[in-house]
Amino acid sequence: MGLTLYDKIYNAHLVDPTNTTAPLQYIDAHLIFEVPTPQAFDGLRRNKRSVRRPDLTLATVDHNVPTDDRSGYRDASSFLTEPAARKQVTLLEKNVAEHGIKYFGMSDRRQGIVHVVGPEQGLTLPGSVIFCGDSHTPTHGAVGALAISGSVTEIEHVLATQTVLQHKFKNFRVRVEGDLGPGVYSKDIILHLLSKIGTAGATGYIIEFCGSTIRNLSMEARMVLCNMSIEGGARTALVAPDEVTVEYLQGRPLVPSGEDWDKALTYWRTLQSDEDAHWDYTVDINAVDIVPSITWGTSPDDVIPITGTIPDPADLDGKDDIRAAAIRRSLKYMGLQANMRATDIQIDRVFIGSCTNSRIEDIRAAARVASGRTVAPRVYAMVVPGSGLVRKQAEREGLDTILKKAGFDWREPGCSMCLAMNPDKLAPGERCASTTNRNFEGRQGIGGRTHLLSPAMAAAAAITGHMTDVRELVATGNGSLSNTQLTLGGDKVMSAGAVTVQTEATSTNTLSQPVVDEAFPNRPAEESKISVDGIPKFDILSSVAAPFDMQNINTDLIIPGEFLKTVTRTGLGPSLFRELRYDPITIQEIPECVLNQEPWRHAQILVCTGANFGCGSSREHAVWALTDFGFRCVIAPSFASIFFNNAGKNGLLAIAIDDAKALGLVHAEAMAKRNVVVDLPNQEIRDSSGKRIVRFNVDPYTKHCLLNGLDDISSTLVSEDKIYAFETKQKATFPWLFNRIRKLQPPKRLGLDLPGAKDLLEW
Template sequence: MPLTLYDKIYQEHLVNPDDKEAPLLYIDSHLIFEVPTAQAFDGLRKSNRPVRRTDLTLATVDHNVPTNDRSKYQDAVSFVKEPQARTQITLLEKNIKEHDIRYFGMADRRQGIVHVVGPEQGLTLPGSTLFCGDSHTPTHGAVGALAVSGGTSDIEHVLATQTVLQKKYKNFRVQVEGELRLGVYSKDIILHLLGKIGTAGATGCVVEFCGSTIRNLSMEARMVLCNMSIEGGARTGLVAPDEVTFEYLKGRPLVPSGAEWDKAMAYWKTLHSDEYARWDFSVDIDAADIAPSITWGTSPDDVIPITGHLPDPTDFDDEEPLKAAAIRRALQYMDLKPKMLATDIKIDRVFIGSCTNARIEDLRAAARVARGRKVADSVYAMVVPGSGLVKQQAESEGLDVILKGAGFDWREAGCSMCLAMNPDVLSPGERCASTTNRNFEGRQGPGGRTHLVSPAMAAAAAIKGHLTDVRELMTTGNGSIAVTQLTLEGDRVSSYGKVASSASAPDSESRNGTVAKRPAEEAKRSVEGIPKFDVVHSVPAPFNMRNINTDLVIPGDFLKTTKRTGLGPHLFQELRYDSTTHEEIPEFVLNQEPYRKSKILLCTGENFGCGSSREHAVWALVDFGIRCVIAPSFASIFFNNSGKNGLLAIPLDDSAALQKIHAEGLAKREVKVDLPSQEIRDAEGYLIASFKVDAYTKHCLLNGLDDISNTLMSEEKICEFEAKQQTKFPWLFGRIRKLQSPRRLGLHLPGAQDVFDW
């Protein structure tokens, strides 16, 4: 039977193909970082479980790290001033030492954004599976890997079992044909797609990007597309590997060489969707229709071309009232007027960076626009390379000199202003042209206003002081996406430069840790389960919003916690409290009686929980007392995270039933959610709706069972699969253990006292 690329990789990694109820996907590579891991390691410790495969796990720090000058850096304890951020980073360092996991810390020039570091080192390989507890993990799909994300529970699951529960998703093809026009970059392709399908258009799907336009893109440009596939609701994104992929990978530290390279290549060349493969959905795009684009509002699908006008909510009042309400709220938050020109939007700040656009080609694109020009006096502009190696390569090409000469602040590697978790934040009311991936309310700082653009568009906005059509500053020589693959002098240089391979590492070092560490029999059962769910009676708290994102559920600043509890008071922080007085807003539903005690949240708008993979959104709901969320649809990761924490998420597409529950909530009458019967009834016992729930999730919720305990009951199956996998794909195992220390490679900061020498 003809298969898609996704079908092939998924089937190849099923631990037990006969298990249709709780399918386990084996994970070939696991990337971890400081924010969501403390609770995962704590869970391992409580249940006395080892990290199963340290040879398949790599760690770095990125979200919390300051990006200011590190020339006097000594250690993380003295360098990171914010207490909670310092705690998360030092806890990660404690945990990786305890479990002997390879780590790129701030003293290591290989440190950087997790989704820059992975491809840069060659961790991400075609046909492999990769897991990371960050929603932009799909970035790695650009090399033809199946890269999936999840919350802290999934991180702990992968650490303990080297597998993740992963149902089969649908196939969604995005075919882009033709040649991109002057000033159009891969960021514009993905923004164009989001404007076309919306933030829920690919929910429940894996997207494969196809067509002549995609084949002509560099690896770095493909990463942008896969990175932001999550913003369209996709579970992940993929591009079939080809000669561009192989050229990019060859010679990187974690990529096979010699005879293993030849064997791997023979397999990689089979990784493509078959001619007559079945697609559940398909979108065709003509590259000529794509223009330099911006987002105007507070959702990634609020997209218009730079030559366009902002929407008018009155155009949607009659047929799409929820959309009209969303437009009004976004315009008010962004302090913009209906129908105004995009180019009339003035900005205060520019941010070039993030896992979307912080690679060497992105910095080249910005430098080409900035060369010989000056940042406007009214603008503060910053450039944050995606890793220490990107920074090093950019400096060797002189990009830092150009950018600093134009007035840009040149920073150290990290996530920086992508999200408000570190010192790089917007002040309330500040407006930013940003190369990041999300423009949610408060995403870059409470009250901050974000417009998503390409690096070239960001540089143009910095120079002009307002959102600008970058084509006005371009010629064919500096405006083609193809030239970003070249230095400004026209030379072809491998992105990031090369890092010496670790093939010379001692045999004993390379063999160490390549055998699975299996848990003791008594450790297979967790000491803690999840809250049981049976029948819940409650007045439902009624919401009338669409696209309720995880940043709105719990702001990014609260991700610095190292616990799973205590987030309830900050649930819907931006909606519940006045940002100036910090007093409760009386009109907000959860500040009113009886909704303060509601156990059921009813949302009439679609796509609840879109955005981040953070499990903190579910923890905040549960900590507040919510046991059940009912909505027309949910973002995939949020939906998965819910059941793992005792929260029942009910997708209900019956609009009449939704309105009935909403009416019961407004009337302050209880409804009953009965999980055993899979029914929702009113206070009189009349049936409002029946709902579906998969058998595995239902079993876990009813019995308070966690995923890891269930998985470890069939651990022998994992052992059998690992043995088969090591025989078939030997190049995937042991390679992370071969990484050399920064001292040996000369990649450590001179004054650092916390260099991990391994």
């Protein structure tokens, strides 16, 4: 039987194919940023470990940075006024300097959102394995890379070992055929898919997007699809490389040239799923069925066409009571009414940006709609380019002029209003038409209301002041390749990064100068192979269980994004489930919340009857908040894969019980305020009388680590010789993947620095 593209890349990166208990994937490139790295570098420091491959690591800042004008920028310490943000950014600057890691700081025009910067620089290559500590890392799969996301513990693991523990996932094919209709973009394709499969439909799978529609999309449009695959539960997503991929990559700074380009191209052409490959699941979509769409609720799968109406929970009463309750909660939070028309939704703000939709093609789409029009008087609209290079190209094409004339605020690059971690956020009750990827409660600010849609649709909403069918404003154009790669003047221009950087880099001979290969792994000393502290041991736990009856409990609900600014792993317990536990106005406890009631406020076990617990972000902070509150075990029908992975690595036992009757018995014990016993050695849950309720499954490796309090890095470094042997072979087979980041030049040499900057790090 043939192999899928995922199968081929996964198999080619197994450090030891015989190790099926704890399989290690070698990481070809590692992207880091300021939010999840302080604790990771601190872990290295405490265990006297080095970054194994600084030459395979690239850093930038994005989540915390303000998007205000930087003409007066001097350094991060003075520019960042918020203390926690300033601390995270300056810590990153200290850590990258200490470990010799290349860094795009705020004084560097290459700085930007990590998932824009990686492909833009050519760090992301077909057939490679990319790691980044952010859940939207699947973005990089658009070029045919296996892009893996994780959080702090895994970041530290990659820094120390250049590997990540990764079991094999199943294959999910999304096949889209046909031509897109007018006003339909890749954002509409992924929203349409989410409406079909839900936020957990691809849990345990890797998605490959294929079909004639996908082949007719640009690289940037493909990135949108892969970016939001995580919202459907997928571990990551890919698109097989083709001529569109080759055209996008050629000439970028970190893409091979000369003989290496020819060798790489030969290899990339083999990266296709075989005709007889096995697919565990397939979804077929006809492009003609996709129309401009928006989300109405607080989950990315709450999707309706712009011509549609908001659902009525009464239609589900008695059929799916949990879903009916979720719709009612969303309607209350969003301030909407059942059966309301989509076009009747009034908005206060528009945000065009984020790692989903902040590239040059997105800005062109918005400018086409905005050209010759004016933002509605009551609306504040902002456009935030994904990187300094995107901003520069947009200004070269005159897009900034069009947008500013229409009344849009033109900003500096960063994550901005995607999540409430920086000054760009919604006030309570404000409604935003947003090109981001998540519409969770409080995602863009406490009490903020978010609707997801394409850049063209967002621009249309900005002009009219309400949700609007973009086809009423622009009669032609859609997300196909022939449209998105054209400037407003009709010229074909490559995406930001390739032409611009190649020209500037060539002027300093950075692509032609030979670079001595001094990139060797920093192999660990024997004394640093065993961690000074492991994870909390787990054996038999007896505790009252706190009962929850919600589905799709997301990580933003578990711990809001603003708390990601912490640089430690502790202290988050008081803010656990803030939206559920505290009144947003008085900040007083809500008595009805079970975690504010006795004896549940002291529970060490949480039992949830709704599926897909922990969906959303890769933030390990969600697990830290649960453990800091006192939880040692979470029981639910199913978990989002990244949360499930993070739990075990921090001593939190996540137990999936798909037997509804057994789960109901555990929940009944919780409601009765009786103790439940979780017995890990025997893998069973018992009631307070000692009677077994249900047996549960647990991965043997996770069980071993929990019982013995072992962390992953210590276990991995036992096999360090195998890692060294693999990377030696990898370097001989794919030489273009190594030593390339060292070729990057300082911003001053390329003329990409801010004139008044004083914080340029020595490269």
